[in-house]
Amino acid sequence: MQIYVVKIGDNVDSIAAEAGVPVSTLLWDNQIAYPYRLAVGQALLLDNERNGKMKSPLHVNGYAYPFINPETLDWTLPYLTDLSVFSYGFTTDGDLIPPMADDSWMVNVASANGVRPVLTLTPLGEDGKFNNNLVTVLVNNPDVQKNLIWELGRTMTQKGYGGVDIDFEYVLAEDRVKYAEFVKLVRQVMNLFGYQVSVALAPKTARDQRGLLYEGIDYRLLGEAANRVLLMTYEWGYTYGPPMAVAPINMVRRVVEYALTEIPAEKISLGIPNYGYDWPLPYEQGVTKAETINNLQAIEIAIDHGVPIQFDETAMTPYFRYWQYGVQHEVWFEDVRSLKAKFDLIKEYGLSGAGYWQIMNFFRANWLLLSDMFEIKEGML
Template structure:
C-alpha cells in the first residue's frame, strides 16, 4: 500500500512538472490565438500546427452573473486532439464590459464561483490550462481582479494546470484606463505565463501610426521586468495584423489577405518607419481620400523577435492566426525554434 502511495505521489509530481514548464529552456514557446468566428484562423492552425506550442482558442466568456459561457469548436478540438496540440482556451469578461468585470470581481463569493467554473471546464476538457483575458477600464476593482487571478491560479495549480494572463502593455505604473487594472508585480508572481500585449500603440481612435513600434515594445518589456516578473515567465504578444486609417475616419484592423488585395489594387509601395522599425503604406484611393496602413512584415517581426532573445523571454504569443504569409512562419521556425509541449 505504501509503495502504491509513493508511486501515485511520484506520478502527480511528474505530471505537475511536465504540465507547468519551468521556463528555463531554449527554444521558445509559441502561443497562437485562434478566433472561433474566423475560418481562416482555424485553417492557419491546421497549416502551421507543427510550429505552435500551445493554441488558445477564443471559446469562453463570463457574463455579469458569473455564468461561464462556452462556445467550443468541435472541429478545432478534434484536430488538436488528433495532432497532440495543447489547448489553453481564452476567457474574457463578456464583450470586455466594465459592468461585467465589476459585477464579477467585487464579491469574494462570485470570484470563488467563477474560479470553480473555470477549473471544472479545464478539468472536464483535459486542457493544459486557461488564458485569462479580462480587459476594460475596470480600475475600481483592480484589487478584485488580482485576487481573482490568485484564486484561479491556486485552484488550477493544484491539478498541475497552466494559468496565463494577457495584460495591456504599459511603460510605467498607472491606475487609470485599460492598462491601469493590472498590478504587474502581484499578477506576475502567481501566473505561469505573463503575456504582454505588445500591440495597439496606435489604436483605432488615434491618428495613423505604428501598431507595435520596437522602441515602445522594448519599454514595455523593461517595465515588466522592473516590476520583478522573471523573464522566464514573460511572453511577448506580437501582432499579425495592421491598422488602416482613411482620412476623416477611425482606424480599423486589417489582416494580410485584405492587405495584399489593397497593394494589388492600388499598386502601392511599402514605406519604412525608421524610428518604429515598422512598414506602412500611404496612398490616395479612387475618391482622392488619403489612406494610411501600418502593418507587420518579416523585417518588423524580426526586430521584435530580437527583443525576445535580448531579454531572454519565454516566447511569443500571436494575435492572431488569420491568413498570414508563410514567410512569417519560416521566420519563427528559423529565429525561435518553437518548443513542443505535450499534454
C-alpha cells in the same frame, strides 16, 4: 534565412537567381500567387540556408476564434505551443458563457497535434459585450468566484482544455489588488489538476501609468499570481486612433523594459500582431475608422495601386499611402523586417515566449522566420 527588399526592376526570377534559391521556394515561403507581382519596398524571406545553430526554446501562443478556417489552423499548429480559443465570458453569478460557435473541434485538433488548447476567459456578458462591471462583481464576491472556477474546471475537463488564459481589460483601479488575488486563486486551483494559468497585461511603461486601460493592472502582483503573462504589445495604431504602427518597436521596448522590473523574464511572452490597418485620410478623431487588413492584403493593396512600400526605422514597421476614389489612405502592417525586430527583442531580453493576436490569417514567412530563430516548445503536459 535572409530578408531581401524588392527594388525597381526586380522580379521573382532575378531575386531567386541572385539568392540561389528555387523560384518555387521563394513563391511558397512568401505566399506570392500568380502572376507573381511584387511591390517595390516589399520584404521577402529567402530560405537559402537553414539555421544550424543551437536555438533557444520559445513558448508560442496564438489566439483564434472558433470560426477560424480549418486549413489555416492546420497550417499554424506546427508552430504553436498553446492555442488560445477566444473566448468564454461569464455572468454576474459566475456562470460560464461559451463562445458563439462550437469550440470542441479546435480543442480536438490542437490536442491531436500536440498543442495545448487553452480556454480564454474575458469579461464578456450575456449581451455579447465586454463589461468591466463584471470584473468588479467577480473579484469582490467569493461565491461568484467559487462558481466560476468550478464552471471553468468542469468545462475544461469535459472538452479537454489544458489551461486558462485570463484576459481582463479596463480593470478599475480600485479592483487592482482583488483582481490579482482572483488570478492567484485560479492558478492555485488549476495547477492542482495540471492546468496552466496565464494572464494578458495591458502594455504599461510605468507602475503609476494613468488611464483606464492601465490602473487596474498591477504587473508585479499579476506576474506573481499567474504561471505566465502575455504583454499585449500592440494596438498603438488601432481602429479609431490616428494612423501609426500597430506595434512600434520603440514603444514595445519600453513596455518590456518596465515589465522586467516587475516580472521574471522566464514568465514573459511578447505580444505580436498578425494584422494591419488601412486608414482613410485626413484623420478626424471620433469620426475616422480604420479597416483591419492582414499582412498579405496590405502588400496586394500596394501592388494594385502601384505605390512603393516605405519602412519607418524608428517604429521598424512598413507603411505606405495610396489614393482610391479621390480619398488618400495610409496603411501600416507587419512584414518579416518588423517581425524580426520583435524576435530580436525577445532574444535581447531573454523572454521565454511570444503570443500572437491573432492567427485567423496565415502568414507563412512569419512562422518560417520564427522557427529559424527559436526552438518552439511542445505544448502538451
